[in-house]
Amino acid sequence: MIARDALAIDGGAPVRARTLPYGRHAVDEEDIQAVVEVLRSDWITSGPAVAEFEEAFAKTVGARFAVAVANGTAALHAAAFAVGLGPGDEAIISPMTFAATANCVLYQGGRVVFADVRPDTLALDPARVEAALSPATRAIITVDYAGQPSDLDELRALAQRRGLVLIEDASHALGAVYRGRPVGALADLTTFSLHPVKHVTTGEGGMVTTDDAALAARVRAFRTHGITKSAGEREDWRYEMVALGYNYRLTDIQSALGRSQLRKLEGWLARRAAIAARYQTAFGAVTEVEPLGVLPDRRSAWHLYVIRLALERLRVGRGDVFRALRAENIGVNVHYIPVPWHPYYQGLGYRKGGWPVAEHAYERMLTLPIFPAMTDTDVDDVVTAVGKVVAHWRR
Secondary structure (H helix, E strand, O other): OOOOOOOHHHOOOOOOOOOEOOOOOOOOHHHHHHHHHHHOOOOOEOOHHHHHHHHHHHHHHOOOEEEEEOOHHHHHHHHHHHOOOOOOOEEEEOOOOOHHHHHHHHHOOOEEEEOOEOOOOOOEOHHHHHHHOOOOEEEEEEEOHHHOOOOHHHHHHHHHHHOOEEEEEOOOOOOOEEOOEEOOOOOOEEEEEOOOOOOOOOOOOEEEEEOOHHHHHHHHHHOEOOEOOOHHHOOOOOOOEOOOOOEOOOEHHHHHHHHHHHOOHHHHHHHHHHHHHHHHHHHOOOOOEEEOOOOOOEEOOOOOEEEEEOHHHEOOOHHHHHHHHHHOOEOOEOOOOOHHHOHHHHHOOOOOOOOHHHHHHHOOEEEEOOOOOOOHHHHHHHHHHHHHHHHHOEO
16 A cells, blocks of 8 residues: 555655646737737848847846847857857856857867856856966856856956956846846846746847947847848848858847747746745755855846755665656756766866866756746645655655
8 A cells, every 4th residue: 555645756646736847938918919910010030120129138138239149059159259269269167057158169169168166056166267267268158057147246357357258148147136237248248048948038049248339240240141231231232241150040020029028027037036935945944955055145037946955864866856856746857967077078078077066066956946937836836845755765
């Protein structure tokens, strides 16, 4: 006979009847109508809706310029191109990120140098960055991990002392605030992702923001094959390709959706913060669970809610906890496998063991569901499931 408190993975009743994903987009009738209006207009790509979205986005993040691109990876690639990364150049990057953050350097022929992260926030550690500098270093690419801004003032000061450029991968951090300033113009270039699990979505999409007019112009040309003027800006048939660019444009259809979504950002940020606060309170008394540190001088956008398991207090490893929570219909995930652990990077000569803080965290971490449409009951289900699984395997 199965015990009433048995884990679902062992045949017990799951906490939830249906799976709760770790993230999910929200599209309402206002969003749909905005897209329909574009579909009925004279432009469906590279038209006025793109410029309107860029203007609204720049205003939201406090930047002079915003350039829309096809996705977050394109945003990173465009930023690496705009600052002139090329063969022989090194860029220092966190290992605790999605592969695209590092790949953009490789696309430009540069070399990735990984520096370890802070143990509390898992954001790039400025001291480790400074130790990794070499005569070939040209850029620092920091990641606002999980939505909390990284140490931007310290990194910016370091970059300025050494004549480097600072790129901020803010894919997790739309709406985040650092020491009273919105994320978006605190680095030379800031990149955002508009993927469906992010704060606002265009389906697929990305954005590059900056206060530097020259850098913005280079990003605009890069997204359109390296051509300096779009079709709508030409006085006649002539155009000039001045660099080897890509087709990284965002459509008017996507831009209309993004602009509509942007109007809801503050409400969604507030809901994410409320969910995170409920988690923080609930897990504060669970010694087997350690949430990320929250620093008082910044506001997280709470793209992810990441916990680390105190495995020394459990009788099983992270994989068992992951599978047990999935069986309880809690759609946990892991963000991220350290980039230098991937087979491709191993083939480039990177070896495990060089980034102990990030690697130790990876072995213990889980991402719990957090998105604005979650109800308080959903949050309670997550807390209940984590408590159930942890109690079952507590030493």
